[in-house]
Amino acid sequence: MPEIRTRFAPSPTGYLHIGGARTALFNYLYARHCGGKFVLRIEDTDRKRSTPEAIDAILRSMEWLQLEWDEGPFYQTERMEVYKEQLRALLSAGDAYPCVCTSETLDAKRKAALEAKRKPMYDGTCRPVERATVPLPEGVPFTVRFRSTESGSTVVDDKVKGRVEFDNTELDDLILARSNGSPTYNFCVVCDDIDMGITYIIRGDDHLSNTPRQMQLYQTLGSEPPVFAHVPLILGTDKKRLSKRHGATSVMAYRDMGYYPEALNNYLVRLGWSHGDQEIFDSRELVEKFDIDAVGKSSAVFNPEKLLWLNAHYLKDRPLSRLAEDVLPYLAAKGYPTSDDHPWLEKMVETLRERAKSLVELVEMAHYFLAETVEVDEKAGRKHLVPEAKNLLQELSVRLGNLADFNGAGIEQVFGDIVAERGIKLGKVAQPVRVALTGSTVSPGIYEVIDVLGRDLTLERLAAGVRYIDAHLPTPS
RNA sequence: GGUCCCAUCGUCUAGCGGUUAGGACGCUGGCCUCUCACGCCAGAAACACGGGUUCGAGUCCCGUUGGGAUCACCA
Numbered sequence: 001m002p003e004i005r006t007r008f009a010p011s012p013t014g015y016l017h018i019g020g021a022r023t024a025l026f027n028y029l030y031a032r033h034c035g036g037k038f039v040l041r042i043e044d045t046d047r048k049r050s051t052p053e054a055i056d057a058i059l060r061s062m063e064w065l066q067l068e069w070d071e072g073p074f075y076q077t078e079r080m081e082v083y084k085e086q087l088r089a090l091l092s093a094g095d096a097y098p099c100v101c102t103s104e105t106l107d108a109k110r111k112a113a114l115e116a117k118r119k120p121m122y123d124g125t126c127r128p129v130e131r132a133t134v135p136l137p138e139g140v141p142f143t144v145r146f147r148s149t150e151s152g153s154t155v156v157d158d159k160v161k162g163r164v165e166f167d168n169t170e171l172d173d174l175i176l177a178r179s180n181g182s183p184t185y186n187f188c189v190v191c192d193d194i195d196m197g198i199t200y201i202i203r204g205d206d207h208l209s210n211t212p213r214q215m216q217l218y219q220t221l222g223s224e225p226p227v228f229a230h231v232p233l234i235l236g237t238d239k240k241r242l243s244k245r246h247g248a249t250s251v252m253a254y255r256d257m258g259y260y261p262e263a264l265n266n267y268l269v270r271l272g273w274s275h276g277d278q279e280i281f282d283s284r285e286l287v288e289k290f291d292i293d294a295v296g297k298s299s300a301v302f303n304p305e306k307l308l309w310l311n312a313h314y315l316k317d318r319p320l321s322r323l324a325e326d327v328l329p330y331l332a333a334k335g336y337p338t339s340d341d342h343p344w345l346e347k348m349v350e351t352l353r354e355r356a357k358s359l360v361e362l363v364e365m366a367h368y369f370l371a372e373t374v375e376v377d378e379k380a381g382r383k384h385l386v387p388e389a390k391n392l393l394q395e396l397s398v399r400l401g402n403l404a405d406f407n408g409a410g411i412e413q414v415f416g417d418i419v420a421e422r423g424i425k426l427g428k429v430a431q432p433v434r435v436a437l438t439g440s441t442v443s444p445g446i447y448e449v450i451d452v453l454g455r456d457l458t459l460e461r462l463a464a465g466v467r468y469i470d471a472h473l474p475t476p477s
Numbered sequence: 478g479g480u481c482c483c484a485u486c487g488u489c490u491a492g493c494g495g496u497u498a499g500g501a502c503g504c505u506g507g508c509c510u511c512u513c514a515c516g517c518c519a520g521a522a523a524c525a526c527g528g529g530u531u532c533g534a535g536u537c538c539c540g541u542u543g544g545g546a547u548c549a550c551c552a
């Protein structure tokens with residue numbers, strides 16, 4: 001059994017999007033699963049649309065997702081000689097021929113065909129009747145076309161779609177080289193996949209219709225075609241192919257929104273693939289369990305909610321010290337001074353992790369731990385920072401001030417005493433304190449909040465709470 | 478329009494001729510509780526339609542409908 005070699009071959013015309021990431025993931029996982037190799041190739045033959053920024057973004061996205069490639073990145077623009085060489089061979093064998101039709105006349109014909117509700121196809125104007133070597137035209141621009149088989153059919157034995165048969169009359173003569181001499185996609189991929197020994201091509205099913213032509217190219221280039229696996233596209237809620245108007249689609253955007261690569265991978269792999277009822281897969285398990293056989297045939301709608309849920313799972317699962325590290329860049333992005341008090345950071349992050357579904361959300365929640373002062377939410381203040389609470393806050397302030405060991409247990413003890421002495425419910429004191437300390441009625445457990453805040457800040461904010469009460473006395477009616 | 482692909486809860490899916498059609502996200506209710514969240518329990522929610530084949534069809538075949546992809550000197 002020959003080694004399995006897969007590849008991911010994006011064209012650098014933009015950032016790496018969710019769909020591309022899943023294709024890359026599948027290729028990566030399948031190669032690893034089989035103990036094979038995963039190669040990365042950048043398809044940059046379209047110089048007008050390819051940018052170095054896009055290449056950089058794609059590479060960084062792949063790294064962030066931990067989709068490690070074994071070979072490459074190879075750049076098609078650096079392999080022009082290879083294509084030229086093959087092209088010459090094809091031309092001299094009569095398997096390709098020059099075409100002097102201009103893009104204007106081609107466009108016109110295509111438009112006319114579409115209007116007449118016919119399938120637009122190249123009409124073979126320049127195609128020699130017999131397979132023969134044609135001298136290259138001089139003084140006029142020309143493209144080079146592949147002389148495809150005109151009869152019979154081409155069968156794609158697809159690993160996910162099954163047997164798909166194409167009538168060869170449906171296939172027109174595709175352009176291998178543009179009039180400026182540069183080779184086109186369908187030609188380059190085949191040359192490259194042959195050269196790089198790719199045995200297994202996993203790609204979006206929008207490529208399925210290209211496949212028969214590519215198979216013919218393999219044949220005339222004297223190579224055995226690889227195995228094809230065309231995976232269904234990812235759709236937006238409107239069942240249309242996922243695009244920017246459906247929201248964030250770039251991998252980097254998810255990183256910036258505070259998602260974990262593990263979460264994104266886990267989500268993406270389950271879009272079209274399943275392993276019984278299992279939802280959560282760590283990276284080792286993915287390699288072990290992923291298989292093309294279990295990839296479904298129908299397209300899947302992208303569901304951000306489920307991705308968020310997975311992210312929350314990985315957030316909760318993260319070792320605390322790692323989580324504290326993870327949060328640092330997001331803290332910086334928010335403009336908070338990056339504290340080097342790691343134990344404190346861990347403590348803070350621990351109180352928030354169960355409540356946040358992303359790192360960004362966590363950092364947003366942390367505002368009352370990080371900001372100098374706290375702004376009391378009006379509604380919360382009106383409800384809880386009332387005259388009856390004033391004495392409670394003051395009493396608590398005194399006792400916390402006198403507390404010998406300022407820690408969770410000690411704090412809890414103080415609250416317990418007050419509640420017992422006054423015969424009131426914990427909520428009666430916890431809520432006003434919560435509002436005074438965080439500005440809102442929603443926060444982690446009040447003992448934890450106090451512990452994280454520390455004695456000084458706590459007392460300061462309790463005093464501010466008292467002032468708030470004084471300043472907002474109900475107007476006597 | 479031609480060609481090709483697809484069709485189980487709103488969404489992701491399990492199912493591979495005999496199941497009370499299972500799980501997950503989301504949603505609803507409850508429990509827990511200092512608020513929120515987590516967690517736990519419960520609930521509503523699906524085989525697109527019509528023909529066959531078969532003792533028996535979500536599962537196999539055909540058709541209809543609906544969705545999608547593709548038909549570039551883009552990849």
